[in-house]
Amino acid sequence: MKIPFVDLKAQYSGFREEMNAAVLNVLESAYFVGGPVLEKFEQEFAAFVGAKYCIGVANGTEAITLAARAAGLKQGDEVLVPANSFFATAEAISNAGATPVFVDVDPVTFHMDVELAAKSITDRTKAMIPVHLYGRAVDMKPFEALAKQHNLTIIEDCAQAHGASIHGHTVGSSGRLTCFSFYPGKNLGAFGDGGAVTTSDLELMKRLRILREHGSPVKYQHSVVGLNSRLDALQAAVLSVKLPHLHRWNAARRDHARKLAAALEGSPIIAPVIPEGDEHVFHLFVVRCSQRDELKHFLDQKGILTGIHYPVPLHLTGAYQALGAPGRGSMPVTETLAGEILSLPMYAEMSDEQIAYVIHALQEFIHIYKPAELMEISGAAV
Numbered sequence: 001m002k003i004p005f006v007d008l009k010a011q012y013s014g015f016r017e018e019m020n021a022a023v024l025n026v027l028e029s030a031y032f033v034g035g036p037v038l039e040k041f042e043q044e045f046a047a048f049v050g051a052k053y054c055i056g057v058a059n060g061t062e063a064i065t066l067a068a069r070a071a072g073l074k075q076g077d078e079v080l081v082p083a084n085s086f087f088a089t090a091e092a093i094s095n096a097g098a099t100p101v102f103v104d105v106d107p108v109t110f111h112m113d114v115e116l117a118a119k120s121i122t123d124r125t126k127a128m129i130p131v132h133l134y135g136r137a138v139d140m141k142p143f144e145a146l147a148k149q150h151n152l153t154i155i156e157d158c159a160q161a162h163g164a165s166i167h168g169h170t171v172g173s174s175g176r177l178t179c180f181s182f183y184p185g186k187n188l189g190a191f192g193d194g195g196a197v198t199t200s201d202l203e204l205m206k207r208l209r210i211l212r213e214h215g216s217p218v219k220y221q222h223s224v225v226g227l228n229s230r231l232d233a234l235q236a237a238v239l240s241v242k243l244p245h246l247h248r249w250n251a252a253r254r255d256h257a258r259k260l261a262a263a264l265e266g267s268p269i270i271a272p273v274i275p276e277g278d279e280h281v282f283h284l285f286v287v288r289c290s291q292r293d294e295l296k297h298f299l300d301q302k303g304i305l306t307g308i309h310y311p312v313p314l315h316l317t318g319a320y321q322a323l324g325a326p327g328r329g330s331m332p333v334t335e336t337l338a339g340e341i342l343s344l345p346m347y348a349e350m351s352d353e354q355i356a357y358v359i360h361a362l363q364e365f366i367h368i369y370k371p372a373e374l375m376e377i378s379g380a381a382v
């Protein structure tokens, strides 16, 4: 059996007719940039997350850059960024002119460690960007307290957590700047690049609309230097067809996650914690294993594709090393995780048979590699 890492063809076959009609409708209208199809999706997505406004942009990276600019971040400002995230979280802050300051993460939630964040604050710290990584919503309360104490802006990176919730609140419903990616493999993905910022702040919404459109409130009048960063109508049409399915897809991912986690219980392959009552949307199902590379190779041989998110901590990337980020040993949790984490296949359309096949392969691996040996190493990990 072959188990892909994600299966976008299986997803498409679930709404082929409706999707084809929506795309054709845009082609017939010839209204490709802006217009009613984009506005419709923006309203639907704002309602979905529980924010007043949604501003569709070109991709998730620019969603963060635009949010940082709308928040007034500038050269010399420091922004706290978790060391374990996709490169874009930091890159977007750098592209807005500010400086990412990396903070180590919590080994259970994989989120930015709030106590270490507090210790990283200087006179130049102006913002922080908690990342709702792998589909698990960050507990924002301690970050909100810290932000209040030090007068910091919070920008949320929600590229991996569309529809996730915590304490009954959907991510995005805080009303503050929340940034989404609609890259095809995301829980809500377009047929190309796409992104959005949601907010409930009227002023920020206005600034974002101007910034995404060449800094231009009225055509050919440019009040600031902005970007050309718009979500096009074809992608908006695709997203409008997919959005009504998102809760069901997220529930299916959670179901798969529960089965995988139950099968791994007590084993040396450590499953992610599934938070009680909160809605983790399992963009990625990330396990930890001291013999990660062997496990990856073993699953590969069985036709099961996996990924590593992320193999190089952000502070250790060539890009940020060249910019003076701290070296190896400075973020021990993230650095250990980078050698132990493995993302198993995860998508809503996985069949029971596919899940059973993955579980069987994991159990085989556990039997082949001496559990005691695995336990010892993984116990000493973080």
Ligand SMILES: Cc1ncc(COP(=O)(O)O)c(C=O)c1O
Residues within 6 Å of the ligand: 059, 060, 061, 062, 085, 086, 088, 089, 131, 157, 159, 160, 180, 181, 182, 183, 193, 194, 195
């Ligand atoms: C955590 C995180 N932030 C930001 C991004 C950037 O999104 P995009 O690829 O749409 O630019 C991604 C996605 O790839 C991501 O996973």
